[in-house]
Amino acid sequence: MSLHHADSGELLHLDPAPAPLSEFSSIALIKTEQLEVIRMTMPTGKKMPEHQVPGAVTLQCLAGSIELSAHGRAIQLGANDLVYLAGGAPHALLALENSTALLTILLHPA
Template structure:
């Protein structure tokens, strides 16, 4: 069964999970033609290997702390911190503590090939 995404105009609760964090799962909140928003949950010590996406991206820490390796630097994000990355920038995440982060991706539409 497909996951129900938020509808335009629908309020999404991004409050910290707190004591429920260990049972929480990553979730795609919505995806439109131009934008995708996900809430990622990473337990302490878990990593997301280096990857990239075509569009620009933001990573906002909601709770816990994560280390983000990107743009030839390593950044530690704590609650309230937001990191902006350019499109195609390789980045990797490592949870320093149990954490949840909000990831927003600007989707790049690939122009049709010239005929």
């Protein structure tokens, strides 16, 4: 069975703090040739090791607290904080508490 991705004009409700939050999950909400939008839930202490993607990325913390390591420094994102990373920028994540985030990725940069 394939995962449903939102259609153009379809309303999505993003619950910022699903309960219970006991494991990592990553669900692609929207996927086109150019764009992917992913909802991630990360329990406290969950790490995403350093990696990079070719396209530009935004990460918005919807709930909780996430540490983003990129460009030689670590920044803490709390609820409603948003950060942009250029394509190819190495980055890592650490959930400082149970967290939910919205990740957008430009899939085919020019």
